[in-house]
Amino acid sequence: MTEQQAREEMVKLGASFFARGYATGSAGNLSLLLEDGNLLATPTGSCLGELDADRLSKVTLEGEWLSGDKPSKEIAFHRALYANDPDCKAVVHLHSHYLTALSCLEGLDTQNCIRPFTPYVVMRVGDVPVVPYYKPGDARLAEDLSRLAGQYRAFLLANHGPVVVGKSLREAADNTEELEETARLMFTLGDRAIRYLSDSEVAELRSR
Numbered sequence: 001m002t003e004q005q006a007r008e009e010m011v012k013l014g015a016s017f018f019a020r021g022y023a024t025g026s027a028g029n030l031s032l033l034l035e036d037g038n039l040l041a042t043p044t045g046s047c048l049g050e051l052d053a054d055r056l057s058k059v060t061l062e063g064e065w066l067s068g069d070k071p072s073k074e075i076a077f078h079r080a081l082y083a084n085d086p087d088c089k090a091v092v093h094l095h096s097h098y099l100t101a102l103s104c105l106e107g108l109d110t111q112n113c114i115r116p117f118t119p120y121v122v123m124r125v126g127d128v129p130v131v132p133y134y135k136p137g138d139a140r141l142a143e144d145l146s147r148l149a150g151q152y153r154a155f156l157l158a159n160h161g162p163v164v165v166g167k168s169l170r171e172a173a174d175n176t177e178e179l180e181e182t183a184r185l186m187f188t189l190g191d192r193a194i195r196y197l198s199d200s201e202v203a204e205l206r207s208r
């Protein structure tokens, strides 16, 4: 994919998230690894529904701002994921409604906050660890994600929202949506008794 195609893909997916209510206001940020080894990221304060392909931020993996508008305040945690996960080619962070609601609950299993009850989330994402609460932009988000990177495809920032990696921005976006729909199902099911997938059913999905 050329840099221009990557820019257009980011604009298109940002607009799609926004149009369907997965992103609101200026919350959330996206990034992807360009073929030249640099990162393309959404500018800080930008609305995902109104990104401008020519004003997207270009930064090095070391964090030097090369061109475009000032990068997201979360660029450090995006960089931490690329640096520590060779399969990570794109990152999506949203404040999507149900995952953010989930991130505010007490007593989450911090190793995996989404106990599997449908197959697709296991097949596409797997376990989702919880990163403790730090204020947005805090360097500790990058430190914690550095340690978890490479072992997981998605993370839930406590009292904040999801962070999802992918081999492409499209894959990261699709997986974010799958997680958001799973969180929505959790709230829909509420206190009803759920038949969770058994360990062997989960293992079968993981070994495909």
Ligand SMILES: O=C(O)[C@@H](O)C(=O)COP(=O)(O)O
Binding pocket: 026, 027, 028, 029, 042, 043, 044, 045, 046, 071, 072, 073, 074, 093, 136, 137
């Ligand atoms: O929650 C926050 O403030 C950030 O994590 C965020 O979602 C938007 O920050 P920018 O990417 O700097 O606009």
Ligand SMILES: [Zn+2]
Binding pocket: 027, 028, 093, 094, 095, 136, 160, 161
């Ligand atoms: Zn955020």
